[in-house]
Amino acid sequence: MANLNVVSICGSLRKGSFNAMVQRLLPSLAPEGISIKPAPSFAEFPLYNADIQNSTGFPAPVNTLADAIRAADGVIFCTPEYNFGIPGGLKNAIDWVSRLQNQPFASKPVALQSASPGPVGGARVQYDLRKAMMFLDAFTLNKPEIFIGNCASKFDEKTGELKDEATRGLLKQQLSAFATFIARVAPKS
Amino acid sequence: MTDQQLDVLVICGSLRKGSYNAALARTLPALAPAGMKLRPAQSFEHFPIYNFDIQNSTGFPAEVNAWADAIRSADALIIVSPEYNWSIPGGLKNAIDWLSRMKEQPFKDKPVALQSAAGGILGGSRMQYHLRQSLTSVDAILFGRPEVIVTFAAQKFDEKTLELKDKTAIDMIKLQLAAFEQFIRRVSAKE
Numbered sequence: 001m002a003n004l005n006v007v008s009i010c011g012s013l014r015k016g017s018f019n020a021m022v023q024r025l026l027p028s029l030a031p032e033g034i035s036i037k038p039a040p041s042f043a044e045f046p047l048y049n050a051d052i053q054n055s056t057g058f059p060a061p062v063n064t065l066a067d068a069i070r071a072a073d074g075v076i077f078c079t080p081e082y083n084f085g086i087p088g089g090l091k092n093a094i095d096w097v098s099r100l101q102n103q104p105f106a107s108k109p110v111a112l113q114s115a116s117p118g119p120v121g122g123a124r125v126q127y128d129l130r131k132a133m134m135f136l137d138a139f140t141l142n143k144p145e146i147f148i149g150n151c152a153s154k155f156d157e158k159t160g161e162l163k164d165e166a167t168r169g170l171l172k173q174q175l176s177a178f179a180t181f182i183a184r185v186a187p188k189s
Numbered sequence: 190m191t192d193q194q195l196d197v198l199v200i201c202g203s204l205r206k207g208s209y210n211a212a213l214a215r216t217l218p219a220l221a222p223a224g225m226k227l228r229p230a231q232s233f234e235h236f237p238i239y240n241f242d243i244q245n246s247t248g249f250p251a252e253v254n255a256w257a258d259a260i261r262s263a264d265a266l267i268i269v270s271p272e273y274n275w276s277i278p279g280g281l282k283n284a285i286d287w288l289s290r291m292k293e294q295p296f297k298d299k300p301v302a303l304q305s306a307a308g309g310i311l312g313g314s315r316m317q318y319h320l321r322q323s324l325t326s327v328d329a330i331l332f333g334r335p336e337v338i339v340t341f342a343a344q345k346f347d348e349k350t351l352e353l354k355d356k357t358a359i360d361m362i363k364l365q366l367a368a369f370e371q372f373i374r375r376v377s378a379k380e
Contacts, residue, residue, distance in 0.1 A: 091278070
């Protein structure tokens with residue numbers, strides 16, 4: 001398999017975020033031939049307003065993220081769930097990117113992961129995110145799904161080390177399935 | 190609460206000046222029953238993107254506190270919002286995320302009605318169902334029916350003045366506002 005370049009997007013801006021811990025782990029769990037790097041941050045995006053887009057154009061950090069997504073072979077979201085839904089900041093980033101010509105998520109393979117302190121592990125954020133990704137014509141990986149519930153007990157909060165072997169195995173499985181999926185949905189040459 | 194005029198805050202999910210949803214929000218006071226006074230909420234335009242580290246170091250931003258206070262002081266809310274990418278606009282969701290972290294959480298036990306306008310055939314309904322899901326998480330008391338879903342918005346508002354011209358939509362809004370008044374009085378804390 002050709003070398004694949006995947007970017008990961010973390011839905012939380014908090015430094016100690018469990019989802020950022022998941023994101024940092026991914027490179028070490030990826031199969032051979034797939035490189036996973038964090039995407040540029042959306043922390044400095046203004047809140048979406050078509051009047052900004054129409055007067056001063058797309059803000060520079062929006063273009064930077066969009067370019068990174070366009071250049072990648074796939075995108076992995078590692079995100080918490082906020083209020084039974086997508087974190088507003090992450091959704092705002094998607095809203096900005098969605099308005100660009102050569103819309104970056106179109107035909108882009110996407111995989112979803114979420115960690116949360118509760119038992120559900122972020123299932124609701126993933127199903128909302130699937131809908132937004134469907135609207136944007138992304139190819140979203142079906143299974144295996146990664147819901148890291150009760151995450152506070154699975155990570156060492158100081159070192160970010162994942163102590164749960166089952167979760168580690170599942171992450172490896174998903175990354176391997178994602179590599180296969182990317183190859184499958186890629187345009188035929 | 191049985192006869193005093195209700196103070197209802199109207200929140201718009203779009204920041205665009207020419208927004209159909211902002212136009213819809215401006216229409217509401219004229220269509221509301223006498224028992225209800227509607228006022229627009231301030232914009233959440235300058236809220237930073239939610240980050241627990243901000244909350245934890247410098248506290249809640251002043252504009253977030255002002256918005257929260259406005260919601261706390263209102264008897265009820267009407268959220269009028271477009272749908273972005275089959276869901277809640279990120280900016281509106283970000284505002285809800287900020288408030289959800291507050292003590293004396295402003296949405297708790299607050300009656301909320303939803304409205305949306307959109308260019309297509311579904312009129313923003315997917316956004317409304319995601320919003321119901323998030324407002325459930327913050328313990329709002331959600332009004333059920335009638336729903337106000339303004340489809341094919343470009344045909345229903347005057348192109349220049351953005352005045353809502355569609356009689357069916359106007360009638361539906363009047364019905365919703367009248368029913369919402371009864372709903373607010375019913376679910377309000379009993380004295």
